Amino acid sequence: MNHTSYAALFHGPNAPWEIRSAVIEPPQDAQILVRVLACTICGSDLHTISGRRQAHTPAVLGHEIVGQILAFGPRAPRTDAASGHLQINDRVVWTIVANCGKCFFCQHNLPQKCQEGYKYGHQQVSEAKCWHGGFATHCTLLSGTHIVKVPDAIDDLVAAPLSCATATIAAAMRTSHLVEHETILVIGAGMLGLTACAFAHTHPTQTLVCIEPDEHRRMLAKNFGASQTAPPNSLMLNPNDSSFPMGFDAVFECSGTNAGTLEAIRLVRTGGRIVLVGAVFPSEPAPIVIEQIVRKQLSIHGVHNYQINDLLCATDFMEKHNKKFPFKELVQHAFALDQIQQAITCAQDPQNIRVAILP
Numbered sequence: 446m447n448h449t450s451y452a453a454l455f456h457g458p459n460a461p462w463e464i465r466s467a468v469i470e471p472p473q474d475a476q477i478l479v480r481v482l483a484c485t486i487c488g489s490d491l492h493t494i495s496g497r498r499q500a501h502t503p504a505v506l507g508h509e510i511v512g513q514i515l516a517f518g519p520r521a522p523r524t525d526a527a528s529g530h531l532q533i534n535d536r537v538v539w540t541i542v543a544n545c546g547k548c549f550f551c552q553h554n555l556p557q558k559c560q561e562g563y564k565y566g567h568q569q570v571s572e573a574k575c576w577h578g579g580f581a582t583h584c585t586l587l588s589g590t591h592i593v594k595v596p597d598a599i600d601d602l603v604a605a606p607l608s609c610a611t612a613t614i615a616a617a618m619r620t621s622h623l624v625e626h627e628t629i630l631v632i633g634a635g636m637l638g639l640t641a642c643a644f645a646h647t648h649p650t651q652t653l654v655c656i657e658p659d660e661h662r663r664m665l666a667k668n669f670g671a672s673q674t675a676p677p678n679s680l681m682l683n684p685n686d687s688s689f690p691m692g693f694d695a696v697f698e699c700s701g702t703n704a705g706t707l708e709a710i711r712l713v714r715t716g717g718r719i720v721l722v723g724a725v726f727p728s729e730p731a732p733i734v735i736e737q738i739v740r741k742q743l744s745i746h747g748v749h750n751y752q753i754n755d756l757l758c759a760t761d762f763m764e765k766h767n768k769k770f771p772f773k774e775l776v777q778h779a780f781a782l783d784q785i786q787q788a789i790t791c792a793q794d795p796q797n798i799r800v801a802i803l804p
């Protein structure tokens with residue numbers, strides 16, 4: 446093997462992108478070399494690029510990746526997380542964090558918080574020979590990465606977000622312990638919120654409402670299963686309203702805003718559950734009245750990334766339901782790797798839920 450790989454290096458907010466090349470080395474030990482088929486630009490990439498989120502540079506960003514296996518290192522696993530056989534040319538996604546399996550957090554079912562973990566698309570480039578992010582033609586998977594084969598029914602552009610947005614929502618659903626015929630509220634209709642609507646819709650729900658300020662996104666939420674949508678602060682709890690008289694049984698906060706969390710606390714029913722998913726960048730403190738949490742007997746869970754089974758669940762969900770909900774239409778624009786700046790500018794437009802890089 447002796448061809449060249451290319452990566453778009455991030456040097457910090459406002460610094461120009463650098464396209465760097467490297468001669469590809471065969472994968473070592475337990476590494477697996479994949480060709481990046483598509484990488485969608487996640488909201489957290491945009492937070493890093495704008496400087497809202499700290500990053501060590503230079504870095505190869507991009508972590509919503511679908512790839513194709515090109516080569517196995519001599520000790521690389523030949524089975525995926527579902528015990529399926531892995532071979533050259535398989536289309537795959539993988540856990541966002543390669544984890545050690547032995548540390549405190551790995552032992553406590555939090556592999557995404559592994560103390561020895563490597564987070565794809567987030568870390569400083571350490572060696573020039575291989576890349577570990579999606580804004581590159583190739584990505585080298587490290588030991589401790591849990592790989593999931595992508596079923597043929599899932600298009601590349603729909604598969605790319607599996608390893609971040611989709612799996613995170615699978616984790617949020619698991620955490621929420623939904624049961625049948627509940628009233629569900631999703632706050633925010635970006636990629637996380639729309640995916641949450643789709644997941645929730647596949648449960649038999651009593652009602653599924655989505656709160657979102659943008660009219661276009663509210664329309665999308667309807668296409669992803671919301672029975673009702675509303676702008677923020679417009680829903681009032683009314684005991685005479687049969688759809689959610691007491692408030693919502695479960696609320697998924699996907700907007701990442703303080704206002705969204707305050708709205709969640711206002712609209713959740715007494716004894717209800719709130720899952721906070723969206724707030725993944727530093728923000729101002731929110732004026733929360735703790736007494737409300739106590740008096741309403743709320744359960745509030747933060748969910749950041751996911752466990753391996755959540756990625757399997759996300760892939761299974763997408764195999765079954767990707768035609769039922771217009772996931773593919775959420776990726777309206779795609780760019781080549783050397784158009785990275787145009788791709789980022791496009792992704793920063795709130796009208797675009799996801800923008801893809803096709804390296």
Ligand SMILES: [Zn+2]
Nearest residue numbers: 487489609610
């Ligand atoms: Zn992400």
Ligand SMILES: [Zn+2]
Nearest residue numbers: 545548551559
């Ligand atoms: Zn660990």
